[in-house]
Amino acid sequence: MASVIPKLHELLRDWALKAVEGYDAAGVYLFGSLIYRDGAQFGESSDVDLVVTLPKLDNALERYRWLDAFVGHKSHLEIELMKLLSRKGDVPISSIVAITDEEITADVHKDGHREFFSANTFQDLTSGKFAVGLPSAGKSRPNRFLAAALSFSQKTRNQHFAISPNNTLKLHAYDGDDPLPKPIMRAAAMAARNQVEHAEVGVEHDVQEGLDAIFNELYLRRRGLPQWRHLYEVVSVRRKARGEWRPIQPSDQLLLGELIFDMAFGRSNGTSGGAGGSGDNDQGGPKPSRKADEVKVDEPVVITTHTTVGAKPPVPALPPLPRNSASAFFHERFAKAFPGIRRPTWFEDPAEIRLRLSSLLQEPLVFSNSIPIWWWRNGNIQIESFRIIEDDLCLMNYEELRVRRIAAMPGPSYKWNFVYVEAAAMEPTGLYNQSSESIEEEVSRMGYAVEEYGLLDDGTLLTRPEYDDGAKKIGDEIIDTTGRSELRVRYVSPYNFVIAAHDSPINNPRFDEHLASMLNKALNAGEPYPIVEKLSAMIAKLPLRTR
Structure with missing residues (x-):
């Protein structure tokens, strides 16, 4: 295995350069057993652990499109790794943690590991340099609501990229009895709770609250782009509306994960965007009133009364029937x-x-x-x-x-x-x-x-x-x-x-x-x-x- 490690590093560097030059990735970093003690613990079943930093994108739909396009580049990496390491094709060889600047600043990891991005050793694959911690990692301490929502979005991206050399997917279609998978509804409840200064104790764990929050967001976006209209119709029918019952596809789950990310920062309340205030019109979505590194411990990010100069006024919360x-x-x-x-x-x-x-x-x-x-x-x-x-x-x-x-x-x-x-x-x-x-x-x-x-x-x-x-x-x-x-x-x-x-x-x-x-x-x-x-x-x- 030691003889193949130099070739492995060369392959990963070429792949990282293409990720940056061809896909505008902000950074590609290697961590884990492949760089620990010069790869001495990297074995026949070890994963190739990577962090890919997304480019600066304005909204959920732009991030979704980038992630959807980038999966082809990741699939190519899996095939090359299979050839180089002589492995089977039904299990992913590399694991990608795809993150935004906000997640780095808040030091939020998909599995809840503390100080993961600020106290871990990473190798920048484009420069070859090693460093403890990613740039700007850990500058803020998010409250538990924001951290839970961002962790879920990050985990969904990781599952999206968990594609094997023979194209086996980890993220599967959901067709259970609930309108949406419970993890999605729970994460949405956390995201919604982060926008409320005072709320009933435990509401952040209420899956019905999460479902209502997502449906409200999809309603506000439904007159925008077709992707939102599609999701709105699917969820509407699964909430007992009349129509064709359809499963929640992996692509739907990926987009919902990005929607929850925006909800956590208050970027998805329809305050800007095209027809119907979709907030996603390729002309720039609504911006948060504060940067992630300004979020304080247990302090909710309240955006509902904030209006960016030139933006439409916020859409008030819908009343109950x-x-x-x-x-x-x-x-x-x-x-x-x-x-x-x-x-x-x-x-x-x-x-x-x-x-x-x-x-x-x-x-x-x-x-x-x-x-x-x-x-x-x-x-x-x-x-x-x-x-x-x-x-x-x-x-x-x-x-x-x-x-x-x-x-x-x-x-x-x-x-x-x-x-x-x-x-x-x-x-x-x-x-x-x-x-x-x-x-x-x-x-x-x-x-x-x-x-x-x-x-x-x-x-x-x-x-x-x-x-x-x-x-x-x-x-x-x-x-x-x-x-x-x-x-x-x-x-x-x-x-x-x-x-x-x-x-x-x-x-x-x-x-x-x-x-x-x-x-x-x-x-x-x-x-x-x-x-x-x-x-x-x-x-x-x-x-x-x-x-």
């Missing part, structure tokens, strides 16, 4: 929007429609523990926002709706109340060259035809793939649209749906097929009124939800 009942909330909204109405009542005048829907769907629609009003069709999802764009055109979430009629449908009790909404077909955007035949085929298959596109802040339309990629070729230039566009959904055939409380009896998977069938019949009928009233009678017979 009054009385914690979606049905009661919807009943109050229904009564205010349709006062005195006790039987099915139709509205076709555009001014009346605007008045009623604006009252029913006025802010607030989102609370810290619930999004109480939902719509149902083939797709079932919460209503998070609503506004009038033109006289008869409104925007509900991302859906453009030229509403032509609505109906207030009181049930036998307030829990069965719902509102029927019918929208006229809109002109296609022209982005997809849809023919009338293709639209008719989609209608025959789904009951309606739809387009998804992006709307740039200057009015330029983007195809959905262009929106997802954050760029568009305009003339002879490729324009970066990141943080400057918002998703839109346009129905190019007549469309209808119902609005009700999240815990309405309509929220019943066994009824989905019947609901879609009745709504299709209402669209195709010359007079939808009798069919919608028949639908109301069917809904009145549905059982109450038990959870």
Whole structure:
């Protein structure tokens, strides 16, 4: 083994130089048995222990992208190490501790080892120099909340890089019963607690607090980049929203780890960023009010009242749902929007429609523990926002709706109340060259035809793939649209749906097929009124939800 150590050092130095020159890593350091006593204790099963310092990146998404790209460089190292050391390919040979300047300054290690970065011996692989402690290590002493959150983020990165020569991963998809893995929720609770000056004892260990904190952050970011929208939708469904149940993939866990890092420093409350205040728009995210080396022992970092010059004001914390009942909330909204109405009542005048829907769907629609009003069709999802764009055109979430009629449908009790909404077909955007035949085929298959596109802040339309990629070729230039566009959904055939409380009896998977069938019949009928009233009678017979 001693004869191979010089070649091993040469391999690691070349790899480190490429990490710095090709990936902008701020530093690459070797520690552990390979440098202790000149490698005398480095054996056939020893790990190659490395510290890689991330470049200065503004936000969670930028760090996630860097980590995701760098894993390819780490994979290449594993293959070269396997060849040099003649090892099997199913176990990682090197271990990477990927850290930020904040973690070095606070001297926080993924496994909680004290003074790890300030009292350990490291070799700078780019210069070859040895030193006890990394530069600036241990200049601050973080409180336990901050330390726990940063340790978790660092550990997740370490698991992300624990890839073997044959591409076996250590970080696996999670598909348990909880919405998120418990370690993620616990770390988020610690991060959230670090932003509260006075809190109930033990709240930092409450996984529900952690889940709510993450969901609130994802909600604030959901109108930004697609990665946040994806995570928001996955977690929303796993919190019992309707939709396709999906596991939490390793890439999702990596991004959540970086989100928790930002939460711990108060950088993720939507105070800056692109559409929807995502805080991650490749133009610089919100900055902390204090540097990590200014964090004192057991002193929480409170950012909620701090405003950086030129930044948007902080987004206040979401209030809880009054009385914690979606049905009661919807009943109050229904009564205010349709006062005195006790039987099915139709509205076709555009001014009346605007008045009623604006009252029913006025802010607030989102609370810290619930999004109480939902719509149902083939797709079932919460209503998070609503506004009038033109006289008869409104925007509900991302859906453009030229509403032509609505109906207030009181049930036998307030829990069965719902509102029927019918929208006229809109002109296609022209982005997809849809023919009338293709639209008719989609209608025959789904009951309606739809387009998804992006709307740039200057009015330029983007195809959905262009929106997802954050760029568009305009003339002879490729324009970066990141943080400057918002998703839109346009129905190019007549469309209808119902609005009700999240815990309405309509929220019943066994009824989905019947609901879609009745709504299709209402669209195709010359007079939808009798069919919608028949639908109301069917809904009145549905059982109450038990959870």
